[in-house]
Amino acid sequence: MNKPILAICELTHPNIHGTALHWGGHFLVTWIMSLSEFNTGEYKNLLDLIDYSYFEDEGGYPPHPTIRSYWQQVLAKRYHDLQIIKSEYLNTGEYIAILKTCWIRIFQRRWKNILRDRKKAREKAAKFLYYREKHGAWPSKLISGDA
Numbered sequence: 742m743n744k745p746i747l748a749i750c751e752l753t754h755p756n757i758h759g760t761a762l763h764w765g766g767h768f769l770v771t772w773i774m775s776l777s778e779f780n781t782g783e784y785k786n787l788l789d790l791i792d793y794s795y796f797e798d799e800g801g802y803p804p805h806p807t808i809r810s811y812w813q814q815v816l817a818k819r820y821h822d823l824q825i826i827k828s829e830y831l832n833t834g835e836y837i838a839i840l841k842t843c844w845i846r847i848f849q850r851r852w853k854n855i856l857r858d859r860k861k862a863r864e865k866a867a868k869f870l871y872y873r874e875k876h877g878a879w880p881s882k883l884i885s886g887d888a
Contacts, residue, residue, distance in 0.1 A: 768837060773836075
């Protein structure tokens, strides 16, 4: 099994990448990033160049045959970004990508929500402790379970 790598990927479009590369919405590896390129930030110029070329080419191609929102996805802010991928080499000489970054984003979003809920619970607990300290008893809604 190949190890995860950093790369810039894009959805295949038969009029841009050729019909031989059209497998129904797979990601094509555009650029594989080395750690030195990542650490120095050289990839940012490449991302700007790719974004600019897509903004220029948007009107010149027909719609994607299977992905209706192709141009909305391509022109989205996070489309051309570094991805953590596992790549597969095809006998035609191209690399296709299996994106792994989405799972990291899901994990981050989940933990962000968990931490927000814990912060709210701490604030609520502090409010109840202050109430008990001030009045000598727990609030009635805490005892009844409405809190």
